[in-house]
Structure formats: structure tokens, C-alpha cells
Amino acid sequence: MAFLDHAPHRLSENTRPQPDRNQSIVRFIRQNFANERGREDIIESQPLVRKLGAFVALSETELCVLDGLHKRRRTFVSGRDLVLQGQLDHAAYILISGWACSYKLLRTGQRQIIDFQVPGDFLGLRSVVLHISDHSIMPVTKIEVTEVKAVHLLDAFARTPRLATAVLWAASRDEAMVVEHLVGIGCRDAKVRVAHFLLELGARLTLVGMGTKTGFACPLTQYHLADALGLSAVHVNRVLRYLREQGLVTFRDDYVTFDNYDLLAEFADFELAYLDQAGPLLP
Amino acid sequence: MAFLDHAPHRLSENTRPQPDRNQSIVRFIRQNFANERGREDIIESQPLVRKLGAFVALSETELCVLDGLHKRRRTFVSGRDLVLQGQLDHAAYILISGWACSYKLLRTGQRQIIDFQVPGDFLGLRSVVLHISDHSIMPVTKIEVTEVKAVHLLDAFARTPRLATAVLWAASRDEAMVVEHLVGIGCRDAKVRVAHFLLELGARLTLVGMGTKTGFACPLTQYHLADALGLSAVHVNRVLRYLREQGLVTFRDDYVTFDNYDLLAEFADFELAYLDQAGPLLP
DNA sequence: CGCCTAGTTGAGGTAAGTCAATTCACGTGG
DNA sequence: CCACGTGAATTGACTTACCTCAACTAGGCG
Numbered sequence: 141m142a143f144l145d146h147a148p149h150r151l152s153e154n155t156r157p158q159p160d161r162n163q164s165i166v167r168f169i170r171q172n173f174a175n176e177r178g179r180e181d182i183i184e185s186q187p188l189v190r191k192l193g194a195f196v197a198l199s200e201t202e203l204c205v206l207d208g209l210h211k212r213r214r215t216f217v218s219g220r221d222l223v224l225q226g227q228l229d230h231a232a233y234i235l236i237s238g239w240a241c242s243y244k245l246l247r248t249g250q251r252q253i254i255d256f257q258v259p260g261d262f263l264g265l266r267s268v269v270l271h272i273s274d275h276s277i278m279p280v281t282k283i284e285v286t287e288v289k290a291v292h293l294l295d296a297f298a299r300t301p302r303l304a305t306a307v308l309w310a311a312s313r314d315e316a317m318v319v320e321h322l323v324g325i326g327c328r329d330a331k332v333r334v335a336h337f338l339l340e341l342g343a344r345l346t347l348v349g350m351g352t353k354t355g356f357a358c359p360l361t362q363y364h365l366a367d368a369l370g371l372s373a374v375h376v377n378r379v380l381r382y383l384r385e386q387g388l389v390t391f392r393d394d395y396v397t398f399d400n401y402d403l404l405a406e407f408a409d410f411e412l413a414y415l416d417q418a419g420p421l422l423p
Numbered sequence: 424m425a426f427l428d429h430a431p432h433r434l435s436e437n438t439r440p441q442p443d444r445n446q447s448i449v450r451f452i453r454q455n456f457a458n459e460r461g462r463e464d465i466i467e468s469q470p471l472v473r474k475l476g477a478f479v480a481l482s483e484t485e486l487c488v489l490d491g492l493h494k495r496r497r498t499f500v501s502g503r504d505l506v507l508q509g510q511l512d513h514a515a516y517i518l519i520s521g522w523a524c525s526y527k528l529l530r531t532g533q534r535q536i537i538d539f540q541v542p543g544d545f546l547g548l549r550s551v552v553l554h555i556s557d558h559s560i561m562p563v564t565k566i567e568v569t570e571v572k573a574v575h576l577l578d579a580f581a582r583t584p585r586l587a588t589a590v591l592w593a594a595s596r597d598e599a600m601v602v603e604h605l606v607g608i609g610c611r612d613a614k615v616r617v618a619h620f621l622l623e624l625g626a627r628l629t630l631v632g633m634g635t636k637t638g639f640a641c642p643l644t645q646y647h648l649a650d651a652l653g654l655s656a657v658h659v660n661r662v663l664r665y666l667r668e669q670g671l672v673t674f675r676d677d678y679v680t681f682d683n684y685d686l687l688a689e690f691a692d693f694e695l696a697y698l699d700q701a702g703p704l705l706p
Numbered sequence: 707c708g709c710c711t712a713g714t715t716g717a718g719g720t721a722a723g724t725c726a727a728t729t730c731a732c733g734t735g736g
Numbered sequence: 737c738c739a740c741g742t743g744a745a746t747t748g749a750c751t752t753a754c755c756t757c758a759a760c761t762a763g764g765c766g
Contacts, residue, residue, distance in 0.1 A: 244602070247692050250610040254602055269588075269595040274602065297588050304587035305552075305580050311591060312552040315598040319527070319537055319557065322605045326653035327533040330722070361744065370609035372723055377746060392745095409530050613754070644712065655755055660714060 187260030187348060188234050192306040202300045209296060210234065210286040216279045223264045223277040230273065231287045233263040238283030239359055243367065244275045253368035255317060256280065256341070256360070260348055265311060268293060281359045317344075325370045333369050334379045335408035338389055338396055343412050355397040362391075471517045473631075474543045475589040485583050492517075492579060495570045499562045506547045506560040513556060514570045516546040521566030522642055526650065527558045536651035538600060539563065539624070539643070543631055548594060551576060564642045600627075608653045616652050617662045618691035621672055621679055626695045638680040645674075 189206060192198065198206065213236070216222055223230050225245060235257050242263070243253045254275055257263055267273035268290045297304035320340065324333050341358070345351030362380070366373040380391050388404040390397040398404060472489060475481065481489065496519070499505055506513050508528060523540040525547075537558060540546055550556035551573045580587035603623065607616050624641070628634030645663070649656040667673050671687040673680040681687060 244606050246606070246610060248610075252606045252609040254605060266595045266598055269592050270599065274599050294588060297591075298584045301581045301584040301587055304584055304591065305577060308580075308587065308591045308594060309552050311594055311598065312549045315549055315594065315601065316553065316557050318598065318601050318605060322537060322601060322608065323527050323529070323535045325605065325608050326535040327529060327531075363744080373744090374724080374746085375722055377744095378722090381746080646712080656712090657714085657756080658754055660712095661754095664714080 187236065188262075190348075191260045192303075192310060195309040196302055196306045198302070198306070202303050205296050205300050205303060209288050209292055211289070211292070212287045213284065214287055215282065215284055217282050218279050221276050221278045222285070223267060223273050223275075225273060225276045227267075227273045229271055229290060230264065230267065231289050232265050232268040232293060233285040233287055235259050235261050235263055236284040236286060239280040240277055240283055241280050241364065241368075242275050242277045251367045252370070253364065255314070255321065256364075256368070258345060258348060258350065262310060262314070265307070265314075280364065321368075330369075330371055330375060330379050331382060332408050333371070334365065334376065335383060335388065335404055336410055337365070337369060338391070339398075339405060339408055339410045340412070342396065342398065353398060353401045355395060357394060358391070358396045359394055365391075471543055471545075475586075475593060478592040479585050479589045481585070481589070485586050488579050488583050488586060492569075492571050492575060494572070494575070496567065497570055498565065498567055500565050501562050504559050504561045505568070506550060506556050506558075508556060508559045510550075510556045512554055512573060513547065513550065514572050515548050515551040515576060516568040516570055518542050518544050518546055519567040519569060522563040523560055523566055524563050524647065524651075525558050525560045534650045535653070536647065538597070538604065539647075539651070541628060541631060541633065545593060545597070548590070548597075552594075563647065604651075613652075613654055613658060613662050614665060615691050616654070617648065617659065618666060618671065618687055619693055620648070620652060621674070621681075622688060622691055622693045623695070625679065625681065636681060636684045638678060640677060641674070641679045642677055648674075 189198070189203070192206070196202075214233075222233060222240070237259055240257045240261075240263060241253050242255055242257065243251050245251055257277075263277050263285065264273065267275070268288075271290075293307075297307070317340075324336055328336060342351050342353075342356055345356045346353075350356060362376045363373050365371070366376045369376065371379075383404075384390050384392075384399075387399050388407060390399055404410075472481070472486070475489070479485075497516075505516060505523070518540050520542055523544075523546055524536050525538055525540065526534050526536045528534055540560075546560050546568065547556065550558070551571075554573075576590075580590070600623075607619055611619060625634050625636075625639055628639045629636075633639060645659045646656050648654075649659045652659070654662075663674050666687075667675075667682075670682050671690060673682055687693075
């Protein structure tokens with residue numbers, strides 16, 4: 141087990157989402173909302189809108205409320221935690237750029253990384269709802285976030301129930317990812333585990349335009365992988381070497397290359413049912 | 424790894440919640456709702472009300488809507504799944520009595536149990552919100568549930584936003600449990616893992632009046648434990664023997680006895696922060 | 707009675723952990 | 737400019753926690 145975190149020695153920052161996805165919501169905003177603020181501006185600055193928009197078709201009011209949530213913009217550097225385990229009544233954040241991770245620390249000094257967050261993801265949503273944080277959140281790279289006060293969020297729910305439903309959807313999706321993670325640690329062996337994890341990460345990043353079937357920029361260290369997958373860093377290294385030598389995937393220099401995507405997917409028994417999303421589910 | 428599930432050879436059914444908890448919501452219902460239906464009746468038949476009531480103080484309207492959700496009552500026996508992995512647009516359920524478990528099956532035949540559900544818990548909430556189920560749900564004992572159609576649930580959210588918030592809270596609490604489970608599998612060794620799991624289960628059951636610091640009735644088999652904790656049934660057996668011989672906890676005859684609660688809690692490094700709940704958080 | 711499932715125990719194998727040494731890239735300060 | 741420190745990655749040698757296979761007991765039930 142790796143003990144504490146170490147700052148990655150190089151940071152990759154190509155976190156700009158491509159504007160060619162979620163076309164229905166894009167069209168919607170263009171039609172209804174274009175004169176309020178620059179329409180591209182809204183999409184660019186609000187990866188969250190794209191995400192929630194994929195679930196419910198948001199009305200103008202809801203978009204306004206959502207826009208109003210993005211208040212104070214803040215920057216955090218690697219090593220400075222946003223939220224600490226046990227902290228009470230802190231704010232939630234929406235990740236604009238960069239990577240973060242949520243983790244729990246045991247008294248033995250071991251760290252379990254729960255999940256990594258990429259642009260558009262909520263940070264600390266669960267903690268706000270529960271009023272106490274059961275985990276910590278730290279940046280992996282330098283990150284940009286917008287702060288959302290707990291009160292504002294709960295207030296927004298009361299005024300726009302559809303928004304509450306949309307956020308419930310986002311939370312459910314997060315939970316599904318944690319569950320998949322649990323399954324990985326619970327019953328896959330190290331090789332399949334690592335392979336599956338990289339494929340999953342790739343799929344998530346592809347959804348927000350930050351990855352392809354060829355690969356993706358990845359600021360994680362092998363220590364991050366180790367603590368996320370419940371393996372030792374040494375063993376992660378060996379497994380990565382194995383996968384590289386088999387011509388499946390290469391993890392090197394802050395970049396993950398899928399050398400043979402299909403073979404890797406078969407090797408890892410990868411299917412991404414729960415990540416699929418076929419347009420707005422709530423009319 | 425144990426392969427498929429086996430029906431437990433004896434079922435324990437003392438699932439009646441004690442009416443001495445969540446006093447504020449009990450009082451509330453007595454004052455405002457007593458002449459509509461028998462007041463005890465509502466509490467008895469709706470463990471969910473007690474649970475949600477612990478988070479938001481529900482108004483009369485909200486109670487009505489919540490009551491309206493409890494439509495068709497159904498019974499399932501062990502072995503008959505309520506929800507199947509991959510199933511689309513099924514209903515959700517609220518567990519009235521008995522135990523259930525949610526699990527995922529891998530193509531290798533391995534099973535990972537995500538979580539166990541006890542009376543008052545939602546079954547398949549996440550699946551309804553995501554419109555597709557990423558997991559299956561099966562009864563552990565004979566269970567009684569009430570069915571909630573997806574449409575009704577989403578409709579109820581639109582009409583009573585506070586209810587949506589309360590359900591978001593319940594979902595967050597579930598997620599916190601999955602996260603704790605993840606941590607257990609990810610970085611605790613087998614002995615601590617089993618000990619921690621039993622303590623946690625005990626704490627959850629105590630919250631709904633089905634357990635104490637002395638122990639609780641537990642219909643699970645060692646195979647259930649194995650598949651939940653990512654261990655082999657054989658190893659679970661050895662660990663249970665160890666814990667019994669150390670005078671910490673005894674798992675036998677469908678009953679878990681805490682032989683030395685404090686020592687066990689120390690051994691397992693157990694703290695239940697996220698289960699604590701100090702009254703309604705949303706006025 | 708015999709079958710089935712749950713639980714129990716032993717013997718031996720293996721995946722993954724620990725400890726330790728080495729290399730490499732980068733940054734810093736003399 | 738080089739010396740030095742540090743964090744990340746790499747590799748080898750050894751240990752161990754947990755798994756697998758297998759045999760056996762005991763209770764429940766048709």
C-alpha cells in the first residue's frame with residue numbers, strides 16, 4: 141500500500157470539452173437562451189449542463205437556476221484538499237477543468253481512492269446532502285471549480301423539482317460507477333482489474349470529449365492506480381508491464397495508449413452498459 | 424468464489440420495527456395524521472416513512488404522496504429475483520419485511536454482492552432513475568415489498584420537491600454504504616473485513632430496531648458473506664472460527680452474537696460516522 | 707432412507723505483498 | 737555549472753494471505 145500522496149511530476153491539462161456532443165441540449169440552448177449569454181460560453185463554462193441535459197430536457201428557468209449556482213470560481217493545486225473527511229457543512233463543487241479524486245484514509249495509514257472526477261463531475265455532492273463528509277477530496281492536477289453553497293443547492297431543488305430529479309440521476313450514475321469499482325476490486329484479479337479500470341476511464345473521458353479508442357491523457361501516477369485498485373504500487377507496475385508486453389495497453393508519460401482496444405476489451409470482459417445514455421429520459 | 428446462491432436452510436423473520444425510535448416523526452404523524460388511517464398502522468407499514476422522516480420533516484401533503492406510493496403489495500420467496508441485471512424500465516420496491524441483497528454477476532460466474540437490504544430500504548431505486556438495471560436483486564429470506572412504479576415516483580418528485588430531496592438523501596446514504604464497503608474490500612484484511620462488516624450490519628439493524636450491541640438475527644449464510652466480502656467461503660469459515668475463538672463475535676444458527684462488542688469494535692477499527700443521524704436536517 | 711445444503715477442516719498452490727536496490731527525470735541551491 | 741535531493745518508475749528475492757481441491761459431518765426434508 142502506498143502511504144500518502146505525491147504530486148505528479150508533470151501535469152497534462154487538455155481539459156477542454158469538444159462542443160460536438162449532446163446536440164439536442166446544444167440546439168435547445170441556442171434556440172431559447174442564446175441572447176442571455178454567449179451560447180457557446182454556457183456550454184464551455186458548464187460541463188455540468190451538458191451532463192444533466194443528457195438526462196432531462198432542461199427548461200429556460202431550470203437553466204437559469206443552474207447557471208445561478210455557478211458562483212465563486214476557485215482554483216486548487218495538487219496537495220490542497222477541497223474537502224476533508226469528517227468535515228461538516230462544507231460546500232459542493234463542480235469541476236471545470238483538471239482531475240480530482242475522492243478517497244478515504246484509514247487509521248492504519250492506508251488510503252482507498254473511491255473514484256476519480258473529471259470535468260463536469262460534482263465534487264462532494266453526497267457530503268452536502270448528508271451534511272457530513274465521509275471522505276476527502278484532493279486535486280490530482282491543478283483544478284478549476286465553481287463553488288456551490290449547500291443552501292443554494294437545496295433551495296434550487298425546492299424551486300425546480302426537475303433539477304432535483306436530474307441531480308438524483310447524476311448521483312445515481314456516480315453510485316453505479318462506485319458499484320462497478322466495487323465489483324472490480326471484489327472479484328477481478330489484478331491484470332483484469334487494471335485493464336478494466338483503464339477502459340472504463342477511457343470510456344468516461346470519451347463521453348466528455350477528452351479521450352478516444354486510441355487513448356487519453358492521464359495525469360495519474362502508479363500510486364494512484366494502486367490506491368484506487370487495492371493493489372500495491374509494485375504490483376501495479378508489474379501488471380502494467382505485462383499489459384504493455386502483451387500489446388494491449390501502454391501507461392506511460394502521462395498518457396494511456398490503447399494498443400489493441402478490442403483485444404483489451406475482451407481480455408477485461410468490458411461492457412459499459414451503465415455509461416450508455418440514449419438522450420433525455422425525462423421529456 | 425462461491426458460484427450460485429443457495430437458499431438458506433432456516434429463515435428468521437423477526438422483522439417488526441420497534442416503535443420507540445424517530446420520535447419526532449412519530450409525534451408529528453400522531454398530531455397531524457391520526458384520523459386518516461390508524462397512526463401506528465402508518466408507521467408499521469411504512470418503515471420508509473421513518474427513514475425519510477429522519478431527514479426532512481415531512482408535511483401532510485408529502486406524507487399523503489408518500490402513502491400513495493405504497494400501491495401493490497407483493498411477496499417474493501428466496502431464489503426468485505425481483506430485478507435482473509440489464510432489465511429495462513422495471514419498478515422499484517420498498518422492503519417491508521425480510522432481507523434482500525443486490526448483486527452483480529460476472530461472465531466468469533463470479534458473484535459480487537453489493538449490499539444487503541433490510542426493512543425500510545429501497546430496492547432498485549438507482550435502476551429506476553437510470554432506466555436500466557446494472558445489477559440484480561434477490562430475496563435472502565421470504566420478503567414482503569410494496570411496488571412503486573417508476574412513473575409514480577418521478578411524478579411524486581415533480582409535485583413535492585422536498586420528497587425528491589429526501590429520496591436524494593436516502594440514495595446518498597446508500598452510496599455511503601457502498602463506499603464503506605469498497606474501502607473494506609480494498610484495504611482491510613480478511614479478519615478485520617469480516618469483523619467490520621458484522622459491526623456495520625449490526626449498527627444498521629439497530630437503527631431500525633432489529634438489533635442491539637448484544638447481537639442480531641441474521642439469515643445470511645457464509646456464502647453470502649463470502650460473495651459480499653470478496654473472499655472464498657472456506658476462508659470466511661476460518662475467519663469466523665478465529666473471531667469466535669478470540670471471544671469477539673459468534674456467527675451461528677442464524678444469529679450473530681457480539682461476545683465483546685468494544686473489543687471487536689477496536690479490533691475492526693469501527694466508527695460509524697456516516698450512519699449517525701441527529702434529527703431532521705431540512706426543517 | 708438418501709439427497710441436498712451449510713458448515714468444517716486439512717494440505718498444498720499461487721497471486722499479490724513486502725523489502726530493498728537501482729535508474730531516471732526534474733528541480734534547487736551552492 | 738554540477739551536486740544533491742526527491743518523487744516516480746522499475747526490477748529481483750522472498751514471504752504470506754488467501755485460494756483451490758478435497759474429504760468429512762450434521763441437520764432438514766421428500
